[in-house]
Amino acid sequence: MFDGKSGAPIPRRKFLERFLATTVGTLTMAVLYPVARFLSPPHVEEDVGSRVLAGKVTEVSKEGWKIFPMGSEPGILIEKTPGEFRAFTAVCTHLGCTVQFDKGSHRIWCACHNGYYDLEGRNVAGPPPRPLKPFTVQVSGEDIFVSRA
Amino acid sequence: MIRKIGEWFDARIGLGGLRHVAEEKTVPLHRHSPWYYLGGMTLFFFMIQVGTGTLLMLYYRPSAQEAYESIQFILTQVSFGWLIRSIHSWSANLMIAAALAHLFSVLFLKAYRPPRELTWMTGFAILILAMGFGFSGYLLPWNKLAYFATKVGTDIAGTVPFVGGFVVRFLRGGDHVSGSTLSRFYGWHVAILPALTAFLLGLHLVLVQRHGMSVPPSIEKEPGPRRSMRFMPDFLLRDLFGWTLALGVLAALAALFPWELGEKADPFAPAPSNIRPEWYFMAMFQTLRLVPGGALLGIENEAVVILAFGAIGALGFLIPFLDRSVARSGRSPAFTLLGVAALAFLVGMTAWGYHAWWPVAVAFAVAAAGWLSGRAMVSKRGDTV
Numbered sequence: 335m336f337d338g339k340s341g342a343p344i345p346r347r348k349f350l351e352r353f354l355a356t357t358v359g360t361l362t363m364a365v366l367y368p369v370a371r372f373l374s375p376p377h378v379e380e381d382v383g384s385r386v387l388a389g390k391v392t393e394v395s396k397e398g399w400k401i402f403p404m405g406s407e408p409g410i411l412i413e414k415t416p417g418e419f420r421a422f423t424a425v426c427t428h429l430g431c432t433v434q435f436d437k438g439s440h441r442i443w444c445a446c447h448n449g450y451y452d453l454e455g456r457n458v459a460g461p462p463p464r465p466l467k468p469f470t471v472q473v474s475g476e477d478i479f480v481s482r483a
Numbered sequence: 484m485i486r487k488i489g490e491w492f493d494a495r496i497g498l499g500g501l502r503h504v505a506e507e508k509t510v511p512l513h514r515h516s517p518w519y520y521l522g523g524m525t526l527f528f529f530m531i532q533v534g535t536g537t538l539l540m541l542y543y544r545p546s547a548q549e550a551y552e553s554i555q556f557i558l559t560q561v562s563f564g565w566l567i568r569s570i571h572s573w574s575a576n577l578m579i580a581a582a583l584a585h586l587f588s589v590l591f592l593k594a595y596r597p598p599r600e601l602t603w604m605t606g607f608a609i610l611i612l613a614m615g616f617g618f619s620g621y622l623l624p625w626n627k628l629a630y631f632a633t634k635v636g637t638d639i640a641g642t643v644p645f646v647g648g649f650v651v652r653f654l655r656g657g658d659h660v661s662g663s664t665l666s667r668f669y670g671w672h673v674a675i676l677p678a679l680t681a682f683l684l685g686l687h688l689v690l691v692q693r694h695g696m697s698v699p700p701s702i703e704k705e706p707g708p709r710r711s712m713r714f715m716p717d718f719l720l721r722d723l724f725g726w727t728l729a730l731g732v733l734a735a736l737a738a739l740f741p742w743e744l745g746e747k748a749d750p751f752a753p754a755p756s757n758i759r760p761e762w763y764f765m766a767m768f769q770t771l772r773l774v775p776g777g778a779l780l781g782i783e784n785e786a787v788v789i790l791a792f793g794a795i796g797a798l799g800f801l802i803p804f805l806d807r808s809v810a811r812s813g814r815s816p817a818f819t820l821l822g823v824a825a826l827a828f829l830v831g832m833t834a835w836g837y838h839a840w841w842p843v844a845v846a847f848a849v850a851a852a853g854w855l856s857g858r859a860m861v862s863k864r865g866d867t868v
Contacts, residue, residue, distance in 0.1 A: 361727070371562035372538055378560065 388480040399435035421480045422466035508714035513702045514857040518588035527726045528578035535571040545669035547662035550625035551747040572742035594697035600803035605687040619672040630748035642786040700813030769836035
């Protein structure tokens with residue numbers, strides 16, 4: 335065995351030490367890498383149909399708003415003006431609380447830290463850093479369908 | 484810096500004493516020495532089981548609705564999920580195989596004689612626990628084969644007179660194999676059995692350290708000086724070499740023959756025709772298959788067989804107290820013969836159950852490997868090989 339730089343022979347002990355260190359190191363990596371990868375959960379595409387039946391017109395008109403399930407997350411459906419509906423994700427962009435409609439201010443309100451969004455989903459007051467993600471609303475007779483924009 | 488940290492811990496824990504014990508420890512060297520490695524090999528597979536089992540718990544969901552799907556998820560979505568699960572299944576089987584080989588080698592080398600009675604008994608109990616791990620773990624994927632094997636397995640317990648009904652309900656967590664059974668088996672598999680095993684294994688290892696390795700009577704009688712090797716580093720390095728080989732074999736098996744998941748269990752579907760238990764229950768399963776219906780002295784034939792298996796197990800557990808002559812004279816050919824008979828029965832019945840020769844071939848291969856490597860060990864010169 336020869337050292338690459340100086341060309342001098344490597345003592346047998348040193349060679350064996352390096353050989354062992356490389357082997358053990360490789361083996362350790364071969365075990366740790368799959369374990370580390372296994373630990374990080376895979377990104378799962380949510381199995382949500384493109385369209386969700388969010389509610390009935392009469393039902394939403396009564397209170398002016400409704401929370402509905404959009405896959406595993408809540409969505410909020412609001413009657414902006416009679417017959418005109420808006421839908422957003424109901425997850426506050428601040429710390430993830432579920433928002434609600436505030437009749438008094440006619441805005442979307444997050445009770446956790448007093449954040450406000452207007453009826454276009456824009457963050458207008460309080461801590462929320464971003465607007466709410468909007469969904470597309472389709473009214474078909476009595477049924478209100480919501481789909482991801 | 485590292486030395487200072489080491490000294491700090493040493494002053495508080497007394498690692499120096501531990502190191503001293505390890506340096507003083509020796510392992511007898513003779514033609515049967517290879518069998519000393521089997522206990523460590525079993526321990527290695529057990530550690531793999533703890534590691535991979537803990538990882539699988541992160542994604543597994545123990546309910547009848549979700550168990551099968553969660554394993555499907557592990558196999559198809561989680562990075563290296565297929566590998567971790569396959570290693571867990573393969574290592575479980577190799578662990579039982581290593582434990583069985585360990586048990587029979589200890590039996591034939593008469594290592595259970597005084598003062599090692601408790602070492603034998605704790606080891607025997609750990610093997611029973613390991614089979615409990617196997618039985619409970621088999622159901623967890625909630626596939627057809629496991630579902631019906633568990634139905635049959637728990638039904639067998641129900642044939643035992645007087646207590647059978649209670650035992651079945653206790654095992655199943657109800658009258659039928661259902662989601663309750665799955666939760667229950669999961670609890671046993673990840674909490675109760677590990678706790679019991681940790682306790683017994685700790686005791687087993689302490690006892691092994693306390694008494695050292697047993698020298699077989701046949702070696703003790705031979706004239707001339709006794710040879711030995713140091714535990715640190717000679718035996719330990721050989722142990723580690725064996726573990727590295729085992730890891731290689733395990734990885735190859737897991738990658739080349741990934742453990743199947745099968746079809747999801749359907750309680751309203753008829754049982755599949757290829758229903759069978761894990762291989763280590765095959766001998767018992769095959770024996771039960773051969774038993775004709777009927778009753779003996781008012782007890783069902785099947786129950787008689789089960790009770791007989793239980794009795795033989797109890798006798799095995801108590802061997803150190805039954806085999807008096809080995810403590811007196813170092814010889815007990817009758818027990819050697821009984822051991823050979825038990826081994827032949829287990830191997831033969833397993834082979835019959837599978838209609839295959841591989842159980843016989845494996846048994847012979849293990850025996851030959853131990854014998855040949857033992858010969859190689861003593862044929863070399865010097866104190867250590």
